[in-house]
Amino acid sequence: MDLTFLTDYINLVVLGICLCIGYVVKTSLDFIPNKYIPLIMLLAGTSINAVMNLGNVNAAVILGGMISGLASTGLYEAMRNLLDKGGKKED
Secondary structure (H helix, E strand, O other): OOOHHHHHHOOHHHHHHHHHHHHHHHHHOOOOOHHHHHHHHHHHHHHHHHHHOHHHOOHHHHHHHHHHHHHHHHHHHHHHHHHOOOOOOOO
């Protein structure tokens, strides 16, 4: 099953904003467990994309926000693994 068509829905502005929000949640808000960060990014991405397209909210806008929010968590993990020094992950 090829899911590459989902990349057409990624909004780079939403992805960048969610990446920043996720970083702040991960590093500053210790009372939020890591398992909830993807859910928070999904909701944030959906909300941000809906506000950006306020007059024209449809299923594609909702999907774009969801995909962009979730992609931000994957991008964070990829960047963390690339920048990982000595094979030790920081928590």
